[in-house]
Each structure stands twice: as structure tokens, then as C-alpha cells.
Amino acid sequence: MNLALFEHLKQPLEVIDITYSVQQTFLGNYFFGQTDLLTFGGGYNAWGGLINPVGSGVDMFWNVYTISNFSSRPFTIEAWLNSTPPGKGIVSINVASANQAIIPLPRPIVELQYADCGLQSPTDGIYSFLRRVEPNSTLTRHDFQGLIIIPPGGSAILFLRSPGQETLRSRIAFGWWEQKRS
Amino acid sequence: MLGVFCKKKQPTYVVDITNPTWQSILGNYFISQTDELTFGGAYNAWGGLINPTGSQVNMFFDIFTITNFSGQPFTAEIWINPFLPGKGTISSYTHPANLTITPPPKPKVMLIYDSQVLVSPKDGVNVFDRIVPQNSTLISDSSKGGIIIPPGGSFVIFLRSPGPLNITGRVVLTWWEEKIRKKNFLLFKKRQLR
Numbered sequence: 341m342n343l344a345l346f347e348h349l350k351q352p353l354e355v356i357d358i359t360y361s362v363q364q365t366f367l368g369n370y371f372f373g374q375t376d377l378l379t380f381g382g383g384y385n386a387w388g389g390l391i392n393p394v395g396s397g398v399d400m401f402w403n404v405y406t407i408s409n410f411s412s413r414p415f416t417i418e419a420w421l422n423s424t425p426p427g428k429g430i431v432s433i434n435v436a437s438a439n440q441a442i443i444p445l446p447r448p449i450v451e452l453q454y455a456d457c458g459l460q461s462p463t464d465g466i467y468s469f470l471r472r473v474e475p476n477s478t479l480t481r482h483d484f485q486g487l488i489i490i491p492p493g494g495s496a497i498l499f500l501r502s503p504g505q506e507t508l509r510s511r512i513a514f515g516w517w518e519q520k521r522s
Numbered sequence: 523m524l525g526v527f528c529k530k531k532q533p534t535y536v537v538d539i540t541n542p543t544w545q546s547i548l549g550n551y552f553i554s555q556t557d558e559l560t561f562g563g564a565y566n567a568w569g570g571l572i573n574p575t576g577s578q579v580n581m582f583f584d585i586f587t588i589t590n591f592s593g594q595p596f597t598a599e600i601w602i603n604p605f606l607p608g609k610g611t612i613s614s615y616t617h618p619a620n621l622t623i624t625p626p627p628k629p630k631v632m633l634i635y636d637s638q639v640l641v642s643p644k645d646g647v648n649v650f651d652r653i654v655p656q657n658s659t660l661i662s663d664s665s666k667g668g669i670i671i672p673p674g675g676s677f678v679i680f681l682r683s684p685g686p687l688n689i690t691g692r693v694v695l696t697w698w699e700e701k702i703r704k705k706n707f708l709l710f711k712k713r714q715l716r
Contacts (some may be wrong), residue, residue, distance in 0.1 A: 353534075354533035355533055355534050355536045356533050358535060359537075414658075416589070422621055466615070468615070471587075471589070472590065474657060479659075483585055483661045484553070484619070486540070486542075487543060487619040487696070490621055490622070491621055494622075
């Protein structure tokens with residue numbers, strides 16, 4: 341009887357459990373960023389979204405989003421997938437790698453774009469889900485984490501439809517990771 | 523000598539991919555929503571996932587969200603296997619969460635909803651209720667596959683009229699599907715016949 345071996349078996353196996361998104365941060369594939377202040381209302385719409393360019397060679401895993409409502413009225417945000425951006429977007433410069441320890445710093449291939457004061461609304465793609473955003477608060481509840489996967493040429497857009505006459509202000513942030521297509 | 527063997531080994535890192543994410547990578551995960559649901563006064567509304575008889579898949583229910591566009595709260599009732607008279611409409615918003623697969627996977631489970639109806643659920647079980655505050659979206663926790671609906675079963679969110687005021691809402695439901703292994707399926711059928 342090998343007592344030492346027996347003792348060893350009794351020890352539970354210790355593992356460090358890291359989530360998929362954290363692993364992607366370790367690998368330098370995880371990015372986050374936000375839009376500028378978006379103004380909408382009075383018939384004008386706004387949007388912020390992640391655009392995976394055609395031929396990018398990566399799939400985008402949309403992980404999180406937050407939506408701030410700087411006004412005292414609630415509004416609804418519509419999530420559209422693989423739709424053509426409603427109007428020309430500005431590429432956000434407020435984007436960073438979640439892993440700042442890698443040199444040179446990883447740069448995202450997916451573009452965080454936004455636009456406001458637009459009259460267009462999404463016409464194609466999939467209207468996937470929606471959120472009601474309460475006044476003077478930031479919606480942070482992370483629900484569809486790592487579930488929505490967007491191919492090259494696709495997009496994930498949060499669309500702010502003008503709810504009426506009043507002017508509303510919002511800002512949208514995203515977190516995502518990029519994986520080479522196999 | 524014993525001490526050497528009992529010394530703690532360095533722990534290993536493991537990457538924990540959640541089952542919902544894994545199912546999405548496989549193309550088994552779906553998202554769908556109802557159209558605008560109106561209720562109030564004498565009228566109710568509902569939206570739910572129906573796993574058709576003979577679908578040969580189990581539905582693993584994951585997340586529901588309920589949006590309240592009105593200025594007053596209401597209570598949503600969650601039902602398992604209710605009988606709801608009337609036809610309902612099949613949602614056209616259903617899509618796989620993984621959009622990288624061509625051709626896109628098609629779900630067996632259907633999201634069906636109905637608005638402005640006088641019916642209430644019969645049979646089935648009202649397993650829990652949720653209050654949906656005004657002007658907000660209630661987001662459930664992920665069930666992580668802990669609610670399993672077999673062929674012929676359903677998971678329904680019933681919006682009962684809370685009073686005379688008209689209310690507008692919208693329901694989003696997500697789930698994944700797994701083929702029933704033949705042996706289990708036959709066992710299940712046998713049990714159904716009994």
C-alpha cells in the first residue's frame with residue numbers, strides 16, 4: 341500500500357477558472373470603446389455599432405454593451421444585426437485593447453462607428469432585440485454575453501429611433517473580441 | 523517523503539466557455555422576439571416558445587427579456603406547457619445567434635405570440651411571476667440550460683391585463699436546441715403513450 345499516493349489522491353484538483361472573454365483579453369483579442377455623445381429626437385435618429393469589415397478574416401464575438409441616457413425621458417434602443425448602417429458613420433477613436441500589457445498594442449479590425457442627426461433607419465438585416473433605457477441612468481445589464489457572432493461584412497448596430505419632439509442625449513459603449521476564422 | 527507527495531501542485535488554468543456560448547459556436551443557439559404586444563382592459567397578451575411534437579430536439583431555455591413601454595408596471599406570468607386557445611402568430615424575427623454559418627441554421631422551436639386576446643392559460647403550470655417596472659426592460663438571468671422543454675412542450679410568458687389602462691410591451695426569448703438521442707427519444711415516446 342503506497343500511503344503517499346493515497347494521500348495525493350485525496351487532494352482535490354485545483355484549477356483556476358477563467359472565462360472565455362478573459363482568455364481573449366490575455367490573447368490580446370478583446371477590445372472596448374465608446375461613441376461620442378449622440379443627440380437624437382425631433383425626427384432625427386442616431387446609432388452606434390460594431391462593423392466587421394468585408395474580408396477582415398475575423399469573426400466578432402459581441403460581448404457587452406452599455407447605454408447611457410443623459411435625458412430625463414426614457415427611450416428605446418433597437419439592436420440590429422447584419423444591417424447596412426443607416427447613414428455614413430464616424431469611426432470612433434475612443435477604442436482600446438483590454439490588454440494594455442502587450443507591445444505593440446493590439447489594434448482592433450472591427451470598427452466602432454456612430455452617427456447622429458440622421459433621417460435614415462435600418463431597412464435590412466435582423467431586428468434582434470431591444471432595450472428600454474431609463475432616464476438619467478446607464479443600462480449595464482449584460483445579457484447576451486459572447487452569444488452573438490458576426491462574420492466579416494456583418495454588423496451589430498444599436499439604433500436610437502427618434503421618439504418624438506424632445507431632444508435626447510446618449511452614449512453607447514461596446515466590448516467585443518475578435519477571432520481568426522478557421 | 524510523505525511531505526513531498528502532499529505538497530500542493532501548481533493549479534492549472536482552464537478556460538470556462540459557458541454552455542450557451544458553446545452552443546452558439548455550434549449554431550444551436552437562437553434569438554427571437556415578438557411584435558409589439560398590446561394588452562389592458564379586458565385583453566391579455568402572450569408570447570412563448572413552442573417545441574413542436576416530433577421535432578426530435580429538446581429546447582434548453584436560456585434568457586427572457588420583457589420590455590414595458592408604458593408608464594405603469596405590470597406582472598408577467600411564466601407558464602410551462604399552458605394550453606392557450608387561438609392561433610397566435612409565428613414570429614418572423616427568429617435568427618441564429620451565430621451569423622457566421624452559411625446556410626444559417628434553422629430552429630425547430632417556434633416563437634408564437636398573440637395580442638389583445640380574451641383567453642387565459644388553461645392547464646400547465648404558472649411557475650413564477652415577474653413584475654416589470656414602467657419604462658424598462660426586465661432581463662432574466664441565464665437559465666444556463668436548467669429549463670428543458672421536450673417536443674410537445676412550451677414555455678410561455680403571459681401578460682395579464684393589470685387594469686383599464688392600455689399597455690404596450692415586447693418579449694425577447696433565447697434558447698438552444700439539442701437532438702434527442704434515439705434511445706432517450708424512444709423512452710420518452712413510450713412514456714408519453716402510457
